[in-house]
Amino acid sequence: MPPSSRLSCFTAGARDTVPMLIGAAPFGMIFGALVATAPLAAWQGQLMSLGVFAGSSQFIAVGLIAGGAGMLVIWLATFIVNLRHMLYAAALMPHVRHLPQRWRWTLGFLLTDETFAVVERYYRSQPDPRFGHWYFFGSGLSMYGNWQCWTLVGLLFGTIFPRLQTLGLDFAMVATFIAIIVPQLFKLPQLAAALAAGTVAYLLQGLPYKLGLLAAIAVGVGVGLLLARLAPVKQPAAEAA
Secondary structure, three states, X not given: OOHHHHHHHHHHHHHHOHHHHHHHHHHHHHHHHHHHOOOOOXXXXXXXXXXXXXXXXXHHHHHHHHOOOOHHHHHHHHHHHOOHHHHHHHHHHHHHOOOOHHHXXXXXXXXXXXXXXXXHHHHHHOOOOOOHHHHHHHHHHHHHHHHHXXXXXXXXXXXXXXXXXXXXXXXXXXXXXXXXXXXXXXXHHHHHHHHHHXXXXXXXXXXXXXXXXXXXXXXXXXXXXXXXXXXXOOOOOOOOO
16 A cells, blocks of 8 residues: 555544544643642653653642652552553554554553544444554544643743633543543443443542542443453454555
């Protein structure tokens, strides 16, 4: 296939992710603003976005750092929050297991909630996409660039408007997550994970330090992974380019 086919898949992935970019923009800005008011240098906040690239974990880490938590507590909290990516990886593995290691590592780093929603829908509508990994790459890279940009904006404006995070911009991310979750609930693993996580979060909402939320994430990911492993797996016939 000509290189233009790869390019068209890459640009299609970036294009289809634009609505998610808009929803994530205020989230990135708020993160930058929080860093500006935390005991962190601006370059440390930008470096976290560059190297970690996990919004929820970054928010938790900054909050724990501001509260004087130890490194072990920060590591465990962010690890538990990011366990949901194991469910994402399990769902996408049949489509990327044939790729070389350089591709799998790159796409794994770029995998986010928003990219998963876009890419999973693409693979569902394209049962045998030869250049699906380029679509995945276009979606993930556009989210990565968007996150870096809005983190920088938040860092710059956070020092000028220290209460930027109180303007209600976080509602945009709530709406984005609703748009991500609802289309995924037609499959049993995702539906069961959502119900299990929601039930645990409600029952344990009174626990301190948001431990109930962490428990809900762990239970939801565990249920989803278990059911995903029990589901039949379809192997793609295409080879990586």
